Amino acid sequence: MNVLDIISWVLILIGSFACLTAGLGLIRLPDFFCRSHAGGIMDSLGMGCLFAGMALQSSSPLVLVKLFFIYGFVLLTGPAAIHALARAALHAGLKPQLGKSTGGDASTR
Amino acid sequence: MRKFTTLIVLTASWLAWSGHYDGLLLSFGAASVLCVFYLLNRIGLAALDPRSAKTFLKMVPYLPWLLREIIKSNIDVAKIIWQPKISIDPAVREIPATQETALGLVTFANSVTLTPGTLSINATPGSLTVHALEAAAFDGEGFSEMDRRVTGLEN
Structure with a gap:
């Protein structure tokens, strides 16, 4: 096992952990808008580390360029989708919960 | 002329990404290039704006x-999760956006959303x-630093 393999596996593990965190956040955070933040972790760190890990495993430069561009498209479209969802929710009359909130999982909403 | 450049860029990127050069797949490629060009033309974006290209480089x-x-x-x-x-x-606030082009405003709004913990829920010119x-x-x-940096990407 060479150094590149190890770095690649570490990146893939970090990316997987970030995706797990995003999923947990989607369940645990209290309202729609807060949950959208958790989705952002998946788009940025989760996908980023997974793609970087896969890029280190690839043997041809063409695959590398393709992975790079796919991540570029994810970075462009992910936030646009989240923005569209949040805006639609706002227009439909959903009010964000504001102010401090402490306490256990507010996952019943 | 600019529309012609768009066609060339589309064709070049298809050829570079596919890696297949037999007749059948090349004709699929030509069809998809024409499709994309038709859609771009419909929404009025077929002529490449040199300003956007410069922003992408920056x-x-x-x-x-x-x-x-x-x-x-x-x-x-x-950590929070x-x-x-x-x-x-949680809080909702208006923040000033000093970008002048639509592309700049989109870049700022997307950067805010990409940064977990902050989410842009509405974007209008100026805020x-x-x-x-x-x-x-x-x-x-x-936010003001990000705003300044994104505005610096324009023109």
């Missing part, structure tokens, strides 16, 4: 800075409505 030094911000705020939000008892302080997981995100220079 993004190269902006991205590493954005990446660092993204990693920092990812760690902050991950893994707390045994979640304690947050951005931002939802933050922690009201503390509005303290300090975070």
